[in-house]
Every structure is written in structure tokens, then in C-alpha cells.
Amino acid sequence: MLEFVLERGNYWAIIGLMMIGLYTLFAATNLIKKLVGLSIFQTSIILFYISLSRIDGGTAPILYGKDAKGHSGGHDEAAGAHGAASEAAHAASDAAHGAADAAHGAASHGLEHVYSNPLPHVLMLTAIVVGVATLAVGLAIVVRIREAYGTIESDEIRETDLEVARAEYAVDQADEANPA
């Protein structure tokens, strides 16, 4: 039982972070804190993908030693890395099941060394950019809210808006009562 828990330590960490992020997002009234919660939530997803890409004994996914020469080396490395990317992707899919023999996966593709799967890293690079853009837009809107309302507490903003709505409704009712 203990082993079951411990060998999945990364997933517990990810779930914990995810819950902390979501809780902050829902519970905080301060809009900046909400955005912080959102960032924590997104970071936990990045961790999730990165831990998917890990292979036991795998190194950074850059071909070296005999593997690089096998792909004719030199200027060819970029193209070679692409090949490794797709091969490692399949190797990692086995590994993701937990018990797969990663060395076997790599050997069957004719590579001497074991590489971790680069694809999730690339995906997360994109996700980070998306996260940065979202955060920037979010903060920009918060700045504008501060200028328009004088506060960044979401409950105070709701209160102000409610008052405005009530005032509008009162005017409407008055108009209905005696149409000019």
C-alpha cells in the first residue's frame, strides 16, 4: 500500500497543486489572487505532461554518441531529432502504462541510448505561451477594473453592479407606472 502511494508521488503532487489552484480560484475574492490560482492550476498541468514524458533511465532527447552518427550527424541533427521524437513518442506511450520496458522500446528503434519523450515538452512549451498570454490579458483587465471601479475585490464589484441594476430597475418600474 505504502509503495503504491509512494511510487506515484508525482501524481499526488500534481493533484495537490491542481486542487490548491482550483480552490484559490473559487475561494479568493481578490481578482489578482484568482489569477494566481489559475496560474498554479495551469502549472500543475504542465507538471502532469512532463511527468508523462519521463522514461526510466532516459536522458534529454538530444541524440548523442553512436545514435547521432547513425543519423549521419553534422547538419543533419535537426532532422534526426525529428525521427527520435516520433520514435520516443511510441516508447513513452509504453512507459506511460507504468511497467513497460522502455529500454526495449528504444532498442527496437535502433537507438543505443534511452531518451525521454520530447513531445510533451514541446506541447508544454506551447501551453506555457498560452498561459502567459492568458495571464497578461487577465492582468490587463484587472488593471482596467481597478481604474473603472476603484477596487479589485470581486464581491465589492458585484455589490456595485447590483446597486446600479436596482437603480435601473426602479427607473423602469417608475416609467411603467406612469408612461410619459
Place this chain on the structure above:
Amino acid sequence: MMDWILQIAPAFAEAHAPALLILLPMLAGPIAAFLPGGGRVAWGMTVIVTGLCTLLSLILLAQVRSIEGGAIISYAMGGWAPPHGIEFRIDALNVLILLLVSVIAFLTSIFGWPTIKAEIADGKRAMFFGAFQVCFMGLLGVAATGDAFNLFVFLELSSIATYVLVALGSGRDRRALPAAINYLLMGTIGASFYVVGVGFLYAATGTLNMADLAVQLQDVGGNRAVQVGFAFILVGLGLKAAMFPLHQWLPNAYSYSPSFVTAFLAATATKVAIYAMVRFLFSVFSLDFAFEGMSLALILAPMGIAAMLACSFQAIFQADIRRTLAYSSVAQVGYMLLGISLGTAAGVSAGMFHLVNHALMKGALFMAVAGAVLTYQGTRIHDFAGLGRRAPWTMTAFAIAGLSLIGVPLTAGFQSKFALVSALLESGWWWAALLVVFSSVLAVIYMGRILEAVFFRAPANPHKEHGEAPLLILVPLWILAIANIWIGVDGGFVYGLATDAAEALFIGGAS
């Protein structure tokens, strides 16, 4: 019947139509943002680009329909063959969405200029059009791509641009800002849930290509990772599509954003999310897995019905016309979900048919509201009193689209609701069919309130004599209104497209 397009289109455009469709707004967006002239030049460019995209989608439609049963056009980005490379995959289902999005974008961008001139500050207009094109490009990308992660990137591209566009409504009403931040928080949670789901599928199969995922998932079967991934994807896309309990961001975002943005979003954004959901439910996950393994009908159907009833009730009690229409949008999403939840070809094609029709009628309704707001200010029902006499052309189109929303015979809404009810009866869900009819009665009440004020009440502001919207608004508005009647009288063409789309799913899902 569409071969003539293929004959006149240049070969280059035909060969690269899927890439060009995304590429045009992608290139035009950053350029438009820097064009001088107070936005006028950027507007012209936007109209041209969206027009060209409409032509490209027509080319794609002709290509897909050139083979009986629908061809599948696969375009490998960068020459990397799928499943390893990113693939754009166009079939009968998403060509319908591509065409819908580009036609609506074309019409709204023609209509947009007068309202943008009135609502957006001088210096921001060029940037506004830049953001609009990014949003448009993202929506097209979601519809066109065949790669699950690529779909996320396009979804977020369009969403981030949308948050900006919604927030720009603050020039008219500061409540646009909290609406935008709420939309941002909810939308980002939705997209993040989607990514988690895709991560689980990737862990289970080792591929991100949707067609390949479908094949691999058949072998993997229903293991726990796939089930969790399914749940995350459904919730994530449900948030984006404003599925019933996850729709809280929608009414405010639609009510306070600039008129142009509301008209465009109401007709496209949730539709594209529903498309993505349908694509995952039927193409990626097999029918058996989604409906028997995960008992999806028990989830989607109650949510769809709850949306139909609860949000129609909420729409009745709104004082603001745009809020009424926004709640009605959530209710209409319920109809589509109900159709999809049947899990039959007839149900899905009724859902897709209603999706197209709803885009046409909501587009027309929000355009008409925008036209009236332009001269009268104020979007409350009270402000609209007596407009029928002041602005007969605008309001007649509004009435046509409104009747279509209710589902009066000879309008588009009737055709799709009829298709939905017959699909429900075919599956023996007579109680659901009764609820659809009941929800339509609710629609009669909330649209009736507005129409009664517009046509039978004394004008609210007797000093304003003339209130007709400018020609730039009237033309696209009437195109949509006439489309509503045309589909209502002869729904064969669009219904045929929707049926093809649904059949493409059921054939594609089986392979």
C-alpha cells in the same frame, strides 16, 4: 451542384484551401492592427479577408461534396505525414462549421463598421480588427484541425482574442470588464480541463492525431485513464460550449460586449465548441464507449432539458433584451445537446441543423438589436417600445428572426425543431418531445414580450423620429432574415449538409 466552384477556382487555392483558410486571417490580423486611418482601412481589409475565407470554405464544401457520401481532405502541415505531423482534416462535418463561421464573420464584419465607429475609441479600432481576425482564425482552426493538442491551441487563441474583444465593451458600459474577467477565468479552466483530458488520452495511446486516437482507443478499450480523459474533455468543452450548469459566464459576456462582438460570438463561439464536443464524442471515442460505457445519454439529455427549461424561464424575467437573448442562447444549446444525446444519426443531424439555424437567427437578432441601439441607446425592453413604427425595416427582420427562434412554421427554427422532435419520437423519447414543445411555449412568452413592446406599445422616446439602421447594417441583417425564411420554406440544402455531417460521423466513428 457545386462543381462550378471547382471549375472557376484557381488550382493553387484548391490544393491549399485548408491552409490558406487559416493563413489569410493569421497574416491579416497583425497587419490590420497597424493600419492607419482610424480603423477604416483595417475594416476594409477584414471584410476582404473574411470574404475570401468564405470563398475558400465554399471550395472546400465543393471538394467534400464532389464524392458521394463526402470526401475527406487531409492536409499535412509542414509535409510531416500524420499521425506524427499536424494534420488538417476536413470532412462533411467540419466543412459545415467552417462555412458557417466564415459566412457569419463576413456578414458581421460588413455590418460592424457603424457600430464600431460608435462604440470603440478612434485609436483602438485597428487593434480591434486585429483581435477580431485572430479570434476568427482561432475558430476556423478549431474546426479544421485533426490534432487534439492543436485544437487546444486554436481554442485558446480564439478565446484570448475574445476576452479582449469583450473587455473593449467597457467604453459603453464598465460592466464589460468583470464580464470579461469571469469569461477569462471560466474559459481558461475549460481549456485546461480539456488539456488534462488530452494528456490522459496521450498517456493511454501515445498519439494526438484524432483519427489515429480513434483507432488506438478501439484497441485500448475502456481503461481508467481513457475514462478520466473522457470526463475531463467533456467538462472542458462543455464549459466552452455553455452546457447548462457551466454557462454562468455567457449572459454577462453577451450583454456587455460591443454589439459587433455579441453578434459574432453568439453565432459562432459556442457552436465551434459544440462541434469539438461532437467530434470527440463520436469520432474519437466510439459510439459504444461514449453512450454505453459512459452512459452519456443519462448525462447530456438531462442537462440539455434543464437548459431548455431553466434558461428559457430565466430569459422571461430579464429586462434587458441582450440578456434575454443570451439566456435563450443557453436554452438553444440545450436543444442541440438533446439532439446529440440521442446518439442516433437522426438526432445528431437534427442537432447540427439546429446549430446552423440558431447561428443564423441569433446573428440576425443581435444585429437588429445593434442597429436599434445605434440610434436609440439602451438595450432594455422598455427602450425598444414603439420601434416597430420608427424603424420598420430593422424591426421586421428582428421579428422574422424572433419568430424563427420560437419555431413558427415557414421559418428555419420550425424546420430544425421539427427534425429534433421527429428524431426524439423515433427513439421513443416522447416525454422529451413534449418538453421541447413546452420550452417553445416559453420562447413564445419571452420573444412575445419583446415583440409586443416593439410593435404595439407607444414609443418610449417620442422626440426621436427616424430610427432606421444604416444600410451597412440592414443588408447583412436582411440576408440573414431571408436565409431564415429560405431554410424554413425549403430546408433541403442545409438539412442535407447536416445529415451528411452526421453520417460522416457515424461512418467515420466505425472505422
Place this chain on the structure above:
Amino acid sequence: MAGPRSDHHVILRVVAKPLIPIIALFALYVHFHGDYSPGGGFQAGVIIVVAVVLYALVFGITPAMRAVPPVFARSLAALGFIIFAGVGVWALIMGGNFLDYDVLFNEEPGGHMGQHYGIIAVEVGVLFAVAGSMLSIFYAFAGRVTEIKDEDW
């Protein structure tokens, strides 16, 4: 900012002055060595912006905006994007698919010039786009508030 009162920033300014060109140089190293090691336009763009942000923090936002105007930053972002898409269009014109580097130079099968230069051109686009947009974001936020006064340090 530069007045008799800012004397106690002398260490910051002395340290920052040689550091900023080195940061910029390192960015170029990360960019062009991206072929052979981790790195590339994205990381390099962020590092270049770090140099400008450091300059703005030490010498004030106004001199920084004079050195790298906000309009320049925004145009850079758009330009980078257009370079990226432009490479794709170039591949389209040469008869390949969008962003298909292999066709860029019409080379024999097995040639890798297209892959090599195609990726460098795209990375230059990424560098410009990231640097431009990061700097625009920084200016958008930093340019709004009144500057922190010397007494508040």
C-alpha cells in the same frame, strides 16, 4: 531619475551597465546555438527582453521607452509573426505544403539546406515575436503607474 538623489543606486547602475550587453549577447548565443542544444527563438526572445527590463528597472521606464519605443516593440511582434507565416507562404509558393521546409530551395531529395535555413528563419520570427510581445506586455503594465520614487526604495 538621474539626479543627485539617485546616488545610492550607484552600485546598481555600475553593475547593470556591463551586465545588459552580456545578457543581450547571451540571448543571441541561445538563439543561434538552438540548432545543436536546447534553446532557440523563444528562450532567446525572453532573455533579450530581460536586458531591456533590467535597463528599465535601473534607469527608469522613460529612458527605456526612449531607447526601445513601445511602437517599435509592437511592430517587432507583428513583424516576427509575419516572418514566421512568410516562411510558410514561401513553402506554399515553392509548391510544398504550408511550412514544408524541404521544398524551400528546390534541392535534391536528401538535401538538408531547407530544413536548416527554414528552421532558422522561423526561429528568427519567433525571436522577434516573443521579444516584441513580452516587451509590449511589460510596457503596458509598467507604463501605467506612476514611477516608484527614489524615496520609496
